[in-house]
Amino acid sequence: MANIYGYDKQKEYIKNALNNASLSHFYIVSGEVGCGKKELLNHFVKTILCESHEACNRCSACMKVESGNAVDVIRVSTSNKKTIGTKDIRTLLDDLYVRPVEGEYKIYIIDAGERLTTEASNTLLKALEEPPTYAVFFLLTSNKEKLLDTVLSRGTQIYLPPLSDNILETYIRKELKIFDDDKIEFLLNYSSGNIGVVKNLSLDDKFFYLREELIKILEQLGDKDARCLQSIKILFEENKEYHDDILKIMLSFIRDLVYFQNTNDDEGLINTDKMYLIKSLSDKIKNAFNLYDGILESIKLKDRNVNVIMTVKVAFMNALSEE
Numbered sequence: 325m326a327n328i329y330g331y332d333k334q335k336e337y338i339k340n341a342l343n344n345a346s347l348s349h350f351y352i353v354s355g356e357v358g359c360g361k362k363e364l365l366n367h368f369v370k371t372i373l374c375e376s377h378e379a380c381n382r383c384s385a386c387m388k389v390e391s392g393n394a395v396d397v398i399r400v401s402t403s404n405k406k407t408i409g410t411k412d413i414r415t416l417l418d419d420l421y422v423r424p425v426e427g428e429y430k431i432y433i434i435d436a437g438e439r440l441t442t443e444a445s446n447t448l449l450k451a452l453e454e455p456p457t458y459a460v461f462f463l464l465t466s467n468k469e470k471l472l473d474t475v476l477s478r479g480t481q482i483y484l485p486p487l488s489d490n491i492l493e494t495y496i497r498k499e500l501k502i503f504d505d506d507k508i509e510f511l512l513n514y515s516s517g518n519i520g521v522v523k524n525l526s527l528d529d530k531f532f533y534l535r536e537e538l539i540k541i542l543e544q545l546g547d548k549d550a551r552c553l554q555s556i557k558i559l560f561e562e563n564k565e566y567h568d569d570i571l572k573i574m575l576s577f578i579r580d581l582v583y584f585q586n587t588n589d590d591e592g593l594i595n596t597d598k599m600y601l602i603k604s605l606s607d608k609i610k611n612a613f614n615l616y617d618g619i620l621e622s623i624k625l626k627d628r629n630v631n632v633i634m635t636v637k638v639a640f641m642n643a644l645s646e647e
């Protein structure tokens with residue numbers, strides 16, 4: 325089972341609630357995609373069902389939760405569904421009034437809670453009006469704003485903020501076995517405290533390949549070498565599945581460029597391992613903000629299905645022709 329990094333306060337919170345017999349019937353666990361909601365939920369469920377309420381990972385209750393065989397843990401199946409409808413919630417609630425089989429509690433889990441339809445939310449709220457004493461609901465969401473106010477106000481909220489650099493660095497060294505200081509620093513800066521982003525990046529050779537290719541292209545752009553237009557076209561065409569990554573990496577470099585140009589400070593950069601590039605581009609591209617704006621616009625237009633190669637090339641052409 326995976327170690328959980330950070331969120332000690334949240335873990336204590338559930339444990340204390342159990343010890344004080346003040347466990348709520350409805351928790352809303354929120355945090356951005358990749359922050360570790362599911363892992364933490366798993367810990368909460370173990371804490372509640374564990375024979376010693378310690379999430380000991382050794383008792384039969386903990387092991388059943390870990391292997392997905394705990395009969396008193398019931399989930400809405402949300403895979404590939406755009407919305408969670410009334411029918412899904414009714415199915416979830418089917419045996420709400422049947423006492424737990426193995427322990428004192430029954431846990432109901434709604435993942436991707438932002439997908440609840442209004443009707444489904446109301447069905448859930450109805451059940452929460454007078455839930456049986458043993459029922460504990462967990463709703464997970466990466467987009468709390470999409471929940472109905474009535475749902476939000478009914479639940480006890482547990483928010484998972486971005487993790488500190490210290491905690492993430494421990495994770496990177498211990499679990500990912502990455503010891504290269506430059507790489508660690510880049511992962512910390514690029515992920516903004518999101519453990520899922522760190523994990524995905526560390527497993528993704530493609531990401532670092534794309535990054536190196538983009539560095540070459542940005543060097544061409546800095547040299548006002550018009551071949552960068554062809555290079556960027558090829559990079560997009562050859563990596564059709566990775567357009568979002570290309571744009572995100574590109575934006576991070578140009579964001580650094582704007583930041584450095586305006587502050588002359590290299591502390592707040594994301595791509596600290598590529599300082600030489602940022603510094604040299606900062607001398608060569610006079611108006612980095614225009615370029616930044618152009619790339620942002622490309623990202624916006626891409627969502628509206630405008631050809632991204634074309635819009636990025638326009639942004640590059642403007643940078644090539646400045647002055």
Ligand SMILES: [Zn+2]
Nearest residue numbers: 374380383386
């Ligand atoms: Zn246990």
